[in-house]
Amino acid sequence: MNPDNDAGQGQSGVSRQGFLGVGAVAAADVAPLVAAVADAAPTVAAENDGLVAVRVTVNGDRHAVRVDPRATLLDTLHEKLELTGTKKGCDRGQCGVCTVHVDGRRMLSCLTPAATTNGREITTIDGLADGEQLPPMQQAFIDHDGFQYGFCTPGQIMSAVAMVDEGPASTDDGIRERMSGNICRCSAYPFIGDAIRDGQEAMR
Numbered sequence: 794m795n796p797d798n799d800a801g802q803g804q805s806g807v808s809r810q811g812f813l814g815v816g817a818v819a820a821a822d823v824a825p826l827v828a829a830v831a832d833a834a835p836t837v838a839a840e841n842d843g844l845v846a847v848r849v850t851v852n853g854d855r856h857a858v859r860v861d862p863r864a865t866l867l868d869t870l871h872e873k874l875e876l877t878g879t880k881k882g883c884d885r886g887q888c889g890v891c892t893v894h895v896d897g898r899r900m901l902s903c904l905t906p907a908a909t910t911n912g913r914e915i916t917t918i919d920g921l922a923d924g925e926q927l928p929p930m931q932q933a934f935i936d937h938d939g940f941q942y943g944f945c946t947p948g949q950i951m952s953a954v955a956m957v958d959e960g961p962a963s964t965d966d967g968i969r970e971r972m973s974g975n976i977c978r979c980s981a982y983p984f985i986g987d988a989i990r991d992g993q994e995a996m997r
């Protein structure tokens with residue numbers, strides 16, 4: 794597989810670019826994503842009060858939470874675990890702001906039911922650094938001023954780290970294509986691209 798043609802596939806196996814409808818694909822690609830989420834059926838049953846018990850490891854810490862089966866991972870991170878580094882943008886899978894890693898792969902937490910993450914390992918932007926030591930990609934965003942008001946930055950960094958782990962992009966176009974699911978409303982794309990290119994080099 795040419796990583797540059799991967800267009801940032803998530804755990805669902807569907808192209809993030811395709812999911813956005815870029816390149817004249819939309820409904821056909823949305824359906825597999827929804828199906829993939831549904832396939833990841835919760836391994837926990839609802840209790841009498843309608844809530845489900847979910848055990849997850851987030852940023853290395855184990856948590857046991859009880860959630861509404863309809864609760865998203867994003868809202869659960871915010872409201873149950875008080876981890877607010879992951880941001881909510883569109884809340885409908887279109888901007889990438891809410892990207893986290895689930896078992897090492899990038900996922901849109903606004904589309905992921907928390908109940909499907911039972912037993913999974915989750916990493917959020919809050920847990921990417923090792924204490925005061927920033928990982929290379931995070932440092933590269935600072936070095937290149939890869940943001941303006943920074944709301945998209947957590948998702949950009951989480952997606953970029955996962956992109957490199959999937960297989961480094963060999964060209965700037967490859968970076969742009971595989972990061973196409975992460976939208977920056979400030980259009981700071983040139984600096985974001987520079988940051989990812991250098992962050993990728995530092996991660997190698």
Ligand code: FES
Pocket residue numbers: 880881882883884885886887888889890891892901902903904
């Ligand atoms: S908030 Fe999840 S994709 Fe926009």
